[in-house]
Amino acid sequence: MSNLNLSGDGHILRAIKVSADELQNNMLDPMRMRNTFKLAEMNILSKYLKSDLRETALFVAVYVSCCNEGTIGLKEIADFFGCTPFELLSYHKQLQSLIDKRIVIEQRDSSCAASSGIAFCNSTFGISITASFNILSDKPIVVENQDNYDIYDFIEDVDKLRDTHLSSKELCDKVEKLEEQHPLDSIKRLKELVPTTIDRCLYYSIVNDYTSDILIDNEYTALRPNLRFICDTNHDMVRVFITIKDRINPLVTESLITIDRGTYLTAKVKLTLKGKRMLLEEDAEAFFTTKGEQNTNIYMVEPEKIKQKELFFDGKTDEAYKALVKGLNEDNFRNMQKKLSERNMPIGITAIFYGSPGTGKTEMAYQIAKATGRNIIPVDISATKSKWFGESEQIIKEVFDNYRLACSHGKPKPILLFNEADGVLSKRMNLDRGTSCTQTLNAIQNIILEEMERFNGILIATTNLENNLDKAFERRFLYKIRFEKPSEAVKIKIWKSKMPNLTDDNALTLARNYDFSGGEIDNIVRKAITREITECLDETSFEDIVSFCESERFENRHRTQIGFRV
Incomplete structure (x- = not known):
């Protein structure tokens, strides 16, 4: 001694x-x-x-x-x-x-x-x-x-069971006992979503990999070692893998994890935003900062970064634009949601902008965000749709999960913008004669419809569809704003705002002779500016502007349509 x-x-x-x-x-x-x-x-x-x-x-x-x-x-x-x-x-x-x-x-x-x-x-x-x-x-x-026990202690206690070589049943028994001994709120919520203990064990194991930084790349962790922890045999591991791959496992259906495409031997999984917040709650954001993840899941445009533009619309569209700006003013928005809630009505504000291409649908959404001091989260559905086949449900659920996270920061609620949403707002197809792609598209539509039922933020969708919009979506959009090709009077205003040196007569000539949308007029103005720079001109002549208009009209007539006609 x-x-x-x-x-x-x-x-x-x-x-x-x-x-x-x-x-x-x-x-x-x-x-x-x-x-x-x-x-x-x-x-x-x-x-x-x-x-x-x-x-x-x-x-x-x-x-x-x-x-x-x-x-x-x-x-x-x-x-x-x-x-x-x-x-x-x-x-x-x-x-x-x-x-x-x-x-x-x-x-x-x-x-x-x-x-x-x-x-x-x-x-x-x-x-x-x-x-x-x-x-x-x-x-x-x-x-x-x-009193001092928290979710990190719990995850650590579960991880201690990893090297004890328990059978699957023994593991589940011990984890259930831990859950009973430490009835944390996050664990209670998880048990409601994932009633099977073996699947919760897998989730706890993946969370441990995440918090311990046992990751392969881009937030993914290898699936097999985690399956080995919860399963008795290789056959059991394969069975669980198949439920995850086929997206019928509750961890996937509840959007807690997502699987990277791969074989049983190479498959990787990662926690979704919802999966991270389920147990880690507000601490999840601390891990975002630590891992450089902050804002990578949410592409958000701040109102200060949106260039202010003067928009010109015909009567009803212009009235709707001004009404939305007024209604989404923060004080008005809060009062509106309060009254809707008191009457047990949906409190989400949803709007669809539909009509011809180039008529200012997307720009109106951005200008509304600018005018009301709101961030805007754009989701270009037409650009991401091809990625959804095979993992569609997970991705679209993450879109809404990301939006809910953005809403939780205490600032004015951002605007969720579904840009060019033609592909998912069209009429649903008959599944009896549909392909796997049809089934996937219908699944996407059903998820969006379900999310819109309980949506409590601000959603704007833009589409070129006019006659093929699914009736279920029509019912769920509070505001339906049609965008017509600009009238002669509006086109004159657009021409004059873009090219202030145009005379009134020249602006009238262009407006009468060319049935252009605002987007097409923008193209001509850009060509004029480009020519002025490359040829060191002080100003583009009216004759050159007419030439650009003729070229734009010719291109529109002969432009080949790409993709599917809806």
Whole structure:
């Protein structure tokens, strides 16, 4: 015992020394242990540690062994008592209790896990820094309990089961017991979404990979090691893999994880935004910052970055534009949602802008965002649709999950913009005669319809469709704004705003002779500016503008339609 530093008035150290003198080499003999338990010093330590006498005896052994050896294993603790590691295992519950209280720190050597499935045999132990300091200072020891237990402790406790070689049933039993012992709100919510324990075990394992940074690339982690944790056999692993690949596993259907395309041997999975927030809640954003993920899942345009443009529309469209700007003013928007809620009506504001291409549908959405001080989240459905086949449900759900996250930041709710949404707003097809692509498209439409039912933000969709809009979508859009080709009067205003040097007569000539949309007029103005720069001209002549108009009209007549006609 000479290695113990007993200088000073160390009350607790003295109790440890006296107890250690009686416990050392007693071979865990029941009679000798009973006599030791009668010591006043043992009872002092027991009260100090808030532990029973068997647990206190084990603590003394660990503390003294650590003083002698540094980091220790079961063998060193057994040597203190003069017994074998096998005999020491009768104290495994007491050792686990000290670990749970964070008095003793356990470190497992996972590289040796395959050599033994017996608890603690591949672990090393030490006294926590906090406990060591308090003992040396004769200060009360801080025993961690339920009040301090959080989701990170829970995930760590589940991960400790990884190297114990439990059967799948034993693993589920232990995890269920942990869930009962620590009924955290996030775990309660998860159990409602994922009722099967084995699937929750897989989810906990993936979350542990994420929080421990055990990732392959781009937030993905290998699926097979996680399957190996929860399954008894390779066949069981394949069965679970198939449920994930076919997207019928609750972790996928509830949008908690997404799978990268790959074989059973190479498959990777990652947590969705919802999957990260399910357990980590607000802490998920801390991980976004740590991993450089902030704002990568959400492409958002701030109102300050939107260039202000003067828009010109005919009567009804112009009235609707001004009404939306007024209605989405933050004070008006909040009052509107409050009154709708009081009447048990949907509080989301949804609008569809439909009509000919180039008539200002998208630009109106951006200018509304600018005028009302709202961020806008554009989703170009026509550009991303091809990626959805095979993973459509996951991606579209993430769009809405991302939007909900953006809404949670306390700023005015952003505008979710479904740009060029023709492909998903068209009439649904008959599944009896449909292809797998048809089924996927219908699945996308159903998800959007379901999300719109409970939507509480601001959604604007733009489409060139006029007669093929699905009736279910028509019902769910609160505002339906038609964009006509601009009238002669509006075209004059557009020409004059784009080219202020045009005379009134020339602007009238262009408006009467060319049935252009605002987008087509923009093309001509850009050509004129390009020519002025390349040829060092002060101003484009009216004759050249007419030439550009003729060229634009010719191109429109002979432009080949690309893609499917709806």
